[in-house]
Amino acid sequence: MRVMHAKQIHFTIGDRTLLEINELSIHQGDRIGLIGKNGEGKSLLLNYLLGLLDTNPLVSWNGSVGYFRQLNIEEEPSWNHLSGGEKTLRKLEQLFNESHDILLLDEPTNNLDWQRIDEVEKKLLHLQGAYVIVSHDRKLLDEVCTKIWELEDGEVTEYKGNYSDYEDAKALKVQHQQEEYEAYVKEKKRLTERMHQKEKQSKGMNKPPSRMGNSEWQLYKGKASGKKQKVERVSKVIQDRIDRLEKVEKPFEWSEIKMDYTLVEPIHRKNIFVAKDLTMNIGNRQLYTIDHVKLKTGSKTAIIGANGSGKTTLLHQLLYGNTELEITNQASIGHFDQTLEALPEDKTILEYVQENSSLSQHVIRIILGRLRFFDTDVHKKIGILSGGERVKAALARLLTGSYNVLVIDEPTNHLDIEAITSLEGLIQDYPGTVLFVTHDRRFIEETADHLWFLENGSLTTYQGTLNNYYTDKQKTNCSDDTVQRIMTLENKLTELISRLSIPDPKNDNASLEEEYEETLHMLKELKKQ
Numbered sequence: 001m002r003v004m005h006a007k008q009i010h011f012t013i014g015d016r017t018l019l020e021i022n023e024l025s026i027h028q029g030d031r032i033g034l035i036g037k038n039g040e041g042k043s044l045l046l047n048y049l050l051g052l053l054d055t056n057p058l059v060s061w062n063g064s065v066g067y068f069r070q071l072n073i074e075e076e077p078s079w080n081h082l083s084g085g086e087k088t089l090r091k092l093e094q095l096f097n098e099s100h101d102i103l104l105l106d107e108p109t110n111n112l113d114w115q116r117i118d119e120v121e122k123k124l125l126h127l128q129g130a131y132v133i134v135s136h137d138r139k140l141l142d143e144v145c146t147k148i149w150e151l152e153d154g155e156v157t158e159y160k161g162n163y164s165d166y167e168d169a170k171a172l173k174v175q176h177q178q179e180e181y182e183a184y185v186k187e188k189k190r191l192t193e194r195m196h197q198k199e200k201q202s203k204g205m206n207k208p209p210s211r212m213g214n215s216e217w218q219l220y221k222g223k224a225s226g227k228k229q230k231v232e233r234v235s236k237v238i239q240d241r242i243d244r245l246e247k248v249e250k251p252f253e254w255s256e257i258k259m260d261y262t263l264v265e266p267i268h269r270k271n272i273f274v275a276k277d278l279t280m281n282i283g284n285r286q287l288y289t290i291d292h293v294k295l296k297t298g299s300k301t302a303i304i305g306a307n308g309s310g311k312t313t314l315l316h317q318l319l320y321g322n323t324e325l326e327i328t329n330q331a332s333i334g335h336f337d338q339t340l341e342a343l344p345e346d347k348t349i350l351e352y353v354q355e356n357s358s359l360s361q362h363v364i365r366i367i368l369g370r371l372r373f374f375d376t377d378v379h380k381k382i383g384i385l386s387g388g389e390r391v392k393a394a395l396a397r398l399l400t401g402s403y404n405v406l407v408i409d410e411p412t413n414h415l416d417i418e419a420i421t422s423l424e425g426l427i428q429d430y431p432g433t434v435l436f437v438t439h440d441r442r443f444i445e446e447t448a449d450h451l452w453f454l455e456n457g458s459l460t461t462y463q464g465t466l467n468n469y470y471t472d473k474q475k476t477n478c479s480d481d482t483v484q485r486i487m488t489l490e491n492k493l494t495e496l497i498s499r500l501s502i503p504d505p506k507n508d509n510a511s512l513e514e515e516y517e518e519t520l521h522m523l524k525e526l527k528k529q
Contacts, residue, residue: 001028003102003130004049006059011041011048018044020154026102030130033141033163036151037372038388038416042134043070045151046104063101063129068092070106070134084111085307089119096123103131109140113306113439136417138163139441177251184248191242198235265330267297267404272433273318273327280313287313290459293452300427300434302444302466305454311437312338312409314454318435319407334403336394338410345383349373349393352382357400364400370422371396388414399426408436412443441466489523 002025009021018041026032036042047053050067068091079087088111095103109117117140124131124144132149135141141148141163148159148166159166271294278290287310295301303311318325319335344352354364368378371392382393391414398406412420424446427434438444444451444466451462451469462469496516 001062002026003028003030003062004059006049006057008058009045009048011044011053011055017154019048021156024049024149024156026130026132028101028130030132031124031144031146032130032132032149033145033147033166034132034134034149034151035136035141035163035166035417037418038386038414040151041154042151043106045156046106046132046134050104061102064098066095066098066100066103068095068103068105068108070110085113085116088112089116092120092123096127099129101129103127103129103133105131105133105135107134107136109135109137111307114304114441115306117439117441136412136415136420137440137442138417138420139445174251177248181248181250184245188242188245191238191245195235195238195242198232198238265332265404266431267328267330267433269328269330270297271295271328272297272331272405273325275318275325277324278314278317280310280317286457288454288457288459290314293459293461295433295435296450296463298433299450300448301436301450301452302448303435303437303452303454304444309454311454314459315407315409315435315437331405332403333405333407334398334401336398336406336408336411338413343382343390343394345381347382348379349382349385349396350378352393353397353400356397356402358402359400364396367400367426368396370426372419372422388416388419391415392419395423395426399430404432406430406432406434406436408434410437410439412438412440486523486526489519489526493519493523 004024004026006024007022009019009024011017011019034042034045044053046067048055048057049059050065051057051059079090088108092108095105109120112120117137121140121143124133133141133144143162145162146160148161148163150157150159150166159169161169274292274294275290276292278288278293280287303314305311315335319333347355349368350361350364353368354361357364365378373389373392373396380389382390385393391411395408395411398408411423415423420440420443424443427436427447434447436448449463449465451464451466453460453462462472464472493516496512496519
């Protein structure tokens with residue numbers, strides 16, 4: 001059953017068309033993720049559908065609608081003492097308890113840590129109604145969505161499946177475009193070569209063949225002229241075919257462009273620093289106590305912990321407030337603070353980024369391009385940039401600076417998915433050491449090879465990726481009894497394979513095959529636990 005139907009969605013500001021969508025529908029049970037670059041109009045679309053803009057939308061709703069507004073949580077007077085994350089949870093709890101038929105959720109997991117995001121995911125998965133969720137959290141979109149709406153250039157394209165399915169579909173689109181581009185280039189080359197051959201043939205008809213005398217040429221000249229005109233006509237037909245070829249643009253892949261530079265001063269020590277006896281108190285509360293921690297040279301290390309666990313405080317203590325820190329004198333540290341220092345309003349992006357860098361402008365422009373500052377964008381004044389653009393400019397300055405160690409606090413805040421993906425690639429390519437804090441689970445999966453878990457006032461470390469960590473944790477969580485049963489079944493499976501591979505007339509092979517299948521099934525089920 002259709003619970004929302006909208007037609008002729010149109011919205012402009014000045015001479016700019018922000019929304020131009022023929023039709024949109026939401027059906028009962030739909031779990032839709034609405035994605036798009038910053039500034040595309042995702043929040044605007046939700047407000048339009050709800051009739052909150054100065055328009056008369058052709059929208060019909062069949063059921064009650066709940067709306068979670070981004071960065072504009074309606075507070076109760078008793079909420080003043082709550083953090084941003086706690087206010088978000090209160091508002092979401094109210095919406096879920098109201099049992100709406102349709103929910104429109106605009107960035108509902110902003111300000112939430114992993115544990116809270118997991119709680120929201122579970123609630124969304126158990127909702128009976130439909131919802132549209134705007135989010136930059138790709139892991140969330142994977143877990144809770146069965147459709148993706150991509151808003152681009154004012155239009156919505158619908159994709160079936162979750163965010164990973166959307167990525168696969170987009171990759172397939174790029175592959176098809178690449179194939180069409182290659183076919184276009186090949187055909188254009190073939191026609192161009194043939195046309196050049198005809199042009200060359202035509203020019204050769206202006207002079208007599210080497211074995212033909214002058215008088216003979218005069219008799220042949222008229223006939224040659226006719227042949228030449230025929231060749232020229234063929235050449236013109238070929239040129240017309242080239243002109244009529246439907247041009248196909250080469251798909252652009254930023255992954256093909258790497259940060260091709262070396263660090264100003266590489267570090268030859270095994271560790272950037274070793275810290276001992278780190279303690280931090282806030283009032284009468286002990287935030288954390290850390291006996292010993294070291295940052296490995298060349299590592300990409302993520303600090304993971306709940307809101308209020310002290311991640312940002314730890315970064316600041318390591319950078320500015322700890323006398324027990326043994327740090328190599330080869331380290332040149334660049335720091336990105338989530339609060340952002342006051343940026344120079346009158347400078348252009350390019351001026352701001354390159355004043356702190358020894359890299360060539362060519363490399364700087366590549367890095368700015370990977371962060372989606374194209375061509376004339378780099379000459380924009382910082383004073384007119386959006387919040388997300390300011391974050392990207394500050395990150396570009398950090399990545400191009402004369403540093404070999406980067407300390408980054410919440411770099412993905414205010415960035416859209418495209419920019420986050422670009423930053424992932426830049427961090428992967430960065431040849432130095434990176435220590436960072438983020439709530440973006442997918443970002444950590446893509447970039448980190450070391451993990452620091454700050455929880456319950458202490459720090460534990462893990463050498464490996466987040467996926468490695470979950471795999472190892474799953475193994476560790478198996479009970480001793482389960483481990484013993486797995487080992488027994490694996491031994492039995494080995495024995496059955498051996499008996500089946502060496503035929504024996506005394507064996508009932510059909511029974512052995514059946515036993516093998518049963519044992520294999522039991523083993524798989526145990527390993528899932």
